[in-house]
Amino acid sequence: xxxxxxxxxxxxxxxxxxxxxxxxxxxxxxxxxxxxxxxxxxxxxxxxxxxxxxxxxxxxxxxxxxxxxxxxxxxxxxxxxxxxxxxxxxxxxxxxxxxxxxxxxxxxxxxxxxxxxxxxxxxxxxxxxxxxxxxxxxxxxxxxxxxxxxxxxxxxxxxxxxxxxxxxxxxxxxxxxxxxxxxxxxxxxxxxxxxxxxxxxxxxxxxxxxxxxxxxxxxxxxxxxxxxxxxxxxxxxxxxxxxxxx
Ligand SMILES: C[S@@+](CC[C@H](N)C(=O)[O-])C[C@H]1O[C@@H](n2cnc3c(N)ncnc32)[C@H](O)[C@@H]1O
Numbered sequence: 031x032x033x034x035x036x037x038x039x040x041x042x043x044x045x046x047x048x049x050x051x052x053x054x055x056x057x058x059x060x061x062x063x064x065x066x067x068x069x070x071x072x073x074x075x076x077x078x079x080x081x082x083x084x085x086x087x088x089x090x091x092x093x094x095x096x097x098x099x100x101x102x103x104x105x106x107x108x109x110x111x112x113x114x115x116x117x118x119x120x121x122x123x124x125x126x127x128x129x130x131x132x133x134x135x136x137x138x139x140x141x142x143x144x145x146x147x148x149x150x151x152x153x154x155x156x157x158x159x160x161x162x163x164x165x166x167x168x169x170x171x172x173x174x175x176x177x178x179x180x181x182x183x184x185x186x187x188x189x190x191x192x193x194x195x196x197x198x199x200x201x202x203x204x205x206x207x208x209x210x211x212x213x214x215x216x217x218x219x220x221x222x223x224x225x226x227x228x229x230x231x232x233x234x235x236x237x238x239x240x241x242x243x244x245x246x247x248x249x250x251x252x253x254x255x256x257x258x259x260x261x262x263x264x265x266x267x268x269x270x271x272x273x274x275x276x
Pocket of ligand 1: 121147148190193212214219
């Protein structure tokens, strides 16, 4: 952590203040101390993910491109614990780190279903992984292989391009509590996903995205809709306003 703070002081500060910033965004659904506790609770998931990745003949220097770092995944876990969502939709699965955090948090909540969208393995020819001659998914495995059998019951994996698959998934699950983007990080694809998911998000629902620094899509989206934001490392979070009480 000290090494990380020295190399990335701004991000380290964002992680440090994540519990209070997220608590504020969530309108007091959970106190900062609770969020901090859940981030700690997620440490067991991080350990298990890293153990499984290590066993999966991961190439040296290969990036899983995923949320399985000490702080990032636990933020997904804590947001899910605090929000207690009924329906979650994520785009971009790869090995399944984010999927694992969402499903673990839902199991602890005792409720929730997850829909995930990912390209079929081997067809992602445009991403940064492909360009760098790396695969985002460990060889010989399929999307979400990290997720253990005992967490899979509330999970549906939809394979295909998000531009085609997302509208269909939203047709069948028109009420979302949490949407998380981590698929194709182009301005066009991210804007498409945010604009598609937003009308389906329940009041008080949360929209998150990884890698918001790659282009301006997240910032343009929140500015156009006058929304509050929280940055935690590469993540950007916003929340759909609740109707005003009169
Ligand atoms: C960064 S990885 C996802 C990491 C994952 N969320 C995690 O935490 O481990 C991006 C994934 O999105 C998929 N992807 C890229 N472009 C896509 C698209 N247009 N539609 C659907 N999935 C896409 C890639 O195949 C890859 O599996």
